Amino acid sequence: MTLDDLDVIEFHEAFAGQILSNLKALASDEFAKENLGRDKAVGVVPMDKFNLWGGSLSIGHPFGATGGRLLTTTANRLQKEGGTYGLLAACAAGAHGHAMLIKKT
Numbered sequence: 304m305t306l307d308d309l310d311v312i313e314f315h316e317a318f319a320g321q322i323l324s325n326l327k328a329l330a331s332d333e334f335a336k337e338n339l340g341r342d343k344a345v346g347v348v349p350m351d352k353f354n355l356w357g358g359s360l361s362i363g364h365p366f367g368a369t370g371g372r373l374l375t376t377t378a379n380r381l382q383k384e385g386g387t388y389g390l391l392a393a394c395a396a397g398a399h400g401h402a403m404l405i406k407k408t
Contacts, residue, residue, distance in 0.1 A: 304404070306346040310386025312353045313377045315369050315393035316360055356380065369393050374403070381407040 316322035328334040335341040377389040392402040
C-alpha cells in the first residue's frame with residue numbers, strides 16, 4: 304500500500320515539533336535510504352486526509368486514552384467520509400511507536 308491508498312490518516316502528536324519532523328522524514332528520500340532501507344521516501348502525507356477533526360494537541364492530549372481516541376476517530380471518519388482504509392499512529396514514552404491500519408468492510 305501507499306499513502307494514496309489511505310482515506311484517513313490520524314497521528315497522535317504530543318509535541319508539534321515531533322510530528323512536523325516525522326512528516327518531513329516520511330517525505331525524504333535521504334531519510335528513507337539511510338534509516339529505512341528503502342530506495343525512496345514513503346511519501347508526502349496528504350494534509351486533506353490528516354487529522355481533519357483535530358489531533359491530540361487541539362483536543363487536550365488525552366493521555367492514557369490516546370489509542371482509544373485514535374481508533375475511534377479513525378473509524379468514525381471512515382464511516383462519515385465514506386473511506387475504506389485508515390492509518391493511525393502514536394508515539395509513546397522512551398522512543399516507542401505504534402501504528403495500525405484498519406479497513407472498513
